[in-house]
Amino acid sequence: MDWMGLKDEHKLLRQDMKRFAETELSSVVLEMDKKGEPLTSAMKKIGEIGGLGILISEEFGGAGMDFLSLIVTVEELAKISPSFALSVAIHNFFGEAILSYGSTEFKKEYLFSLSTGKMIGGMAVDTMNHPIPSNGCEERLVVNGTFSDIFGFSVKIDEKEQFVVKKKGEELKEETEMMGMRSSGISSFKLDENAMSEDKRFNIDSANDFYSRMRLLLASVACGICQASLENAISYSKERHQFDRLIASFGMVRTMLADMASRAYASRIVVYQASSVNNVLDREIASVFTTESSLYVTDKGVQIYGGYGYIKDYPLEMFFRDAKVLEVFAGSADYRKVLIGKSLTS
Amino acid sequence: MKFAEFTDRHKAFRDEVRGFAKKELLDESTQIDRKGEFPWHIINKIKERGWLGVPFPEKYGGLGLDATSYIILVEEIARVCASTAIMIAAHVSLACQPIYANGTEEQKEKYLVPLSRGEKIGSFGLTEPNAGSDAGGTETTAKLIGDKWLINGTKRFITNGHVADVIVFTASQDREKKTHGISAFIVEKGTKGFEAGKEEDKMGLRGSITSELHFEDCELPKENLLGKEYEGFKVFMETLDGGRISIGVLALGIAQGALDYGIEYAREYSLNGKPLYKYQWVQKIIADAATEIMAARHLIYHAANLKDRGEKRVTEEGAMAKLYASEVSTRVCSKIQSILGKDGLTKKYPLERFLRDTKLMEIGEGTSEIQRLVISRQIFGR
Numbered sequence: 129m130d131w132m133g134l135k136d137e138h139k140l141l142r143q144d145m146k147r148f149a150e151t152e153l154s155s156v157v158l159e160m161d162k163k164g165e166p167l168t169s170a171m172k173k174i175g176e177i178g179g180l181g182i183l184i185s186e187e188f189g190g191a192g193m194d195f196l197s198l199i200v201t202v203e204e205l206a207k208i209s210p211s212f213a214l215s216v217a218i219h220n221f222f223g224e225a226i227l228s229y230g231s232t233e234f235k236k237e238y239l240f241s242l243s244t245g246k247m248i249g250g251m252a253v254d255t256m257n258h259p260i261p262s263n264g265c266e267e268r269l270v271v272n273g274t275f276s277d278i279f280g281f282s283v284k285i286d287e288k289e290q291f292v293v294k295k296k297g298e299e300l301k302e303e304t305e306m307m308g309m310r311s312s313g314i315s316s317f318k319l320d321e322n323a324m325s326e327d328k329r330f331n332i333d334s335a336n337d338f339y340s341r342m343r344l345l346l347a348s349v350a351c352g353i354c355q356a357s358l359e360n361a362i363s364y365s366k367e368r369h370q371f372d373r374l375i376a377s378f379g380m381v382r383t384m385l386a387d388m389a390s391r392a393y394a395s396r397i398v399v400y401q402a403s404s405v406n407n408v409l410d411r412e413i414a415s416v417f418t419t420e421s422s423l424y425v426t427d428k429g430v431q432i433y434g435g436y437g438y439i440k441d442y443p444l445e446m447f448f449r450d451a452k453v454l455e456v457f458a459g460s461a462d463y464r465k466v467l468i469g470k471s472l473t474s
Numbered sequence: 475m476k477f478a479e480f481t482d483r484h485k486a487f488r489d490e491v492r493g494f495a496k497k498e499l500l501d502e503s504t505q506i507d508r509k510g511e512f513p514w515h516i517i518n519k520i521k522e523r524g525w526l527g528v529p530f531p532e533k534y535g536g537l538g539l540d541a542t543s544y545i546i547l548v549e550e551i552a553r554v555c556a557s558t559a560i561m562i563a564a565h566v567s568l569a570c571q572p573i574y575a576n577g578t579e580e581q582k583e584k585y586l587v588p589l590s591r592g593e594k595i596g597s598f599g600l601t602e603p604n605a606g607s608d609a610g611g612t613e614t615t616a617k618l619i620g621d622k623w624l625i626n627g628t629k630r631f632i633t634n635g636h637v638a639d640v641i642v643f644t645a646s647q648d649r650e651k652k653t654h655g656i657s658a659f660i661v662e663k664g665t666k667g668f669e670a671g672k673e674e675d676k677m678g679l680r681g682s683i684t685s686e687l688h689f690e691d692c693e694l695p696k697e698n699l700l701g702k703e704y705e706g707f708k709v710f711m712e713t714l715d716g717g718r719i720s721i722g723v724l725a726l727g728i729a730q731g732a733l734d735y736g737i738e739y740a741r742e743y744s745l746n747g748k749p750l751y752k753y754q755w756v757q758k759i760i761a762d763a764a765t766e767i768m769a770a771r772h773l774i775y776h777a778a779n780l781k782d783r784g785e786k787r788v789t790e791e792g793a794m795a796k797l798y799a800s801e802v803s804t805r806v807c808s809k810i811q812s813i814l815g816k817d818g819l820t821k822k823y824p825l826e827r828f829l830r831d832t833k834l835m836e837i838g839e840g841t842s843e844i845q846r847l848v849i850s851r852q853i854f855g856r
């Protein structure tokens with residue numbers, strides 16, 4: 129099922145990205161996930177075909193495409209490697225942040241390098257707060273942290289949201305023990321005075337709007353995971369025989385596939401729709417629904433694979449872990465639902 | 475929360491195991507997962523306490539306790555380290571139990587005694603690459619040639635695989651006869667023509683061993699048949715009756731461990747300056763988890779209690795207990811992981827391990843879908 133608002137250019141882009149993912153990612157993705165290493169050479173290659181400056185206007189060396197184009201790109205890459213898709217999404221969105229909030233000199237200095245991939249950008253994605261120990265110091269997780277040249281995060285100073293951009297320094301610690309998204313080069317840093325020093329700051333006028341767009345990008349990764357888990361489970365159920373029948377012929381498997389397909393389809397439509405209207409609440413609803421759906425769909429996918437879903441020889445095991453990370457990354461889904469409920473009633 | 479079903483003896487045993495788990499296992503559990511190695515040092519301590527033979531009579535090397543005590547053991551260990559707990563569950567429920575229930579006196583002397591004492595480690599070879607849910611589709615063959623069995627075939631996803639000394643397994647004497655052609659056998663490590671193959675790289679339970687087993691013209695003495703010829707299907711169906719309770723209690727233990735941790739975390743951590751436990755969305759997760767865990771606990775210990783009262787088969791009760799507890803545990807672990815936010819996503823905190831570990835409980839020893847078939851067959855009489 130496809131969304132009616134998709135233009136030919138989006139469909140072509142999707143085909144290109146599908147081809148890219150199959151050639152450049154599929155043979156290495158499981159191995160890199162095991163090692164917890166980023167797919168840096170693929171990052172370079174996707175830069176060569178314009179995948180790292182999707183939202184950047186042509187005057188700064190980018191492709192000047194719309195937000196839906198980035199969504200479609202990320203979704204397609206996520207079908208093979210959710211980690212890589214997340215890296216591409218965050219790099220592109222970091223460029224968008226510079227484009228939206230940066231000074232003219234700053235744009236000139238960095239945007240060309242970012243849109244070609246000569247320079248890689250990272251960003252703290254945990255824009256909602258996460259729990260901290262009483263009297264503890266806040267920590268942030270940075271996607272692309274291990275291999276980016278420059279990264280950004282947002283802080284509230286005097287009730288004003290500011291976007292802080294820093295060259296990568298020693299404060300970033302590699303998170304080697306992530307459950308999922310193990311090829312996204314995730315790092316963490318403590319949000320103390322040190323983190324705030326020697327940086328460039330820009331005011332963000334509408335932080336909610338900005339970050340809901342980023343959370344929608346996380347949702348597009350989840351969307352790709354849904355599609356891929358469904359497709360994998362369908363193929364597997366059409367190959368695997370038990371009790372002298374294909375498992376696809378069993379009622380219980382069929383209902384599971386139907387539940388998976390419903391959520392996969394709905395996720396895609398809701399994400400595409402939300403990317404095309406200027407409404408924060410729509411994006412938040414789409415993002416929570418989709419990230420929760422991806423966990424549901426991968427869980428059922430693992431179930432259909434049985435023992436083979438539990439081992440690292442097949443992608444379902446990785447999809448399950450990646451989906452869980454997405455669901456919590458930008459703030460726990462349940463906590464975000466409270467905020468959605470608040471918006472709905474205010 | 476009190477649980478009404480335990481006698482004082484059960485409570486004393488539970489406290490003993492809980493104390494051990496806290497002292498010897500809690501600090502090790504993260505490392506066991508990180509390293510992905512079989513925790514020999516822990517197993518040795520468990521063996522010294524006689525806990526690898528809890529429900530078997532003393533004359534067979536066991537502790538002579540009841541089924542409920544054994545289930546308590548698995549729960550308390552699983553609360554802390556599921557990798558260790560599944561090693562025990564596979565050893566007791568799947569290797570010792572079928573020998574105890576079906577073995578000759580000689581077989582019990584030769585195999586059950588050292589297994590119960592923990593001098594040897596046991597395993598159960600049922601699943602094959604093409605025979606998972608459909609265990610009756612066993613492709614491994616057994617032929618009686620003179621006074622020897624000739625075994626050929628491959629087993630997969632075998633818990634304790636290459637660390638096991640004694641393996642109970644199934645093979646078909648006549649594949650045309652499907653389930654009625656299967657017999658059960660015992661093979662020992664080191665037997666010519668038998669070896670453990672590739673070890674699986676799994677999502678969770680990374681300290682437990684899961685291997686392939688290969689039989690290539692493996693010759694076994696005639697007396698290594700377990701039970702009667704062509705009755706292997708019955709042997710493993712009865713074995714799985716009890717096995718399901720042990721997988722169910724593993725899930726229960728993991729869920730309880732996750733809840734314990736979640737409660738502690740919600741007390742000590744704050745979100746936006748407010749303690750987590752004061753948020754209603756957190757209270758809802760904790761209350762639902764506690765309720766579902768209590769319901770699962772009743773199903774599990776009800777099934778164990780029936781066994782202790784002398785019920786021969788607990789097929790329906792065991793399947794219900796496993797189905798419910800395993801699904802509850804996945805839900806509980808995932809939800810509590812969300813309370814922790816990003817702390818739930820790294821190995822520095824145990825929740826991500828709990829979720830990876832517990833997912834297997836919905837798959838191993840019959841998927842949830844198979845449990846639903848088993849239950850409905852009991853209800854409809856097939």
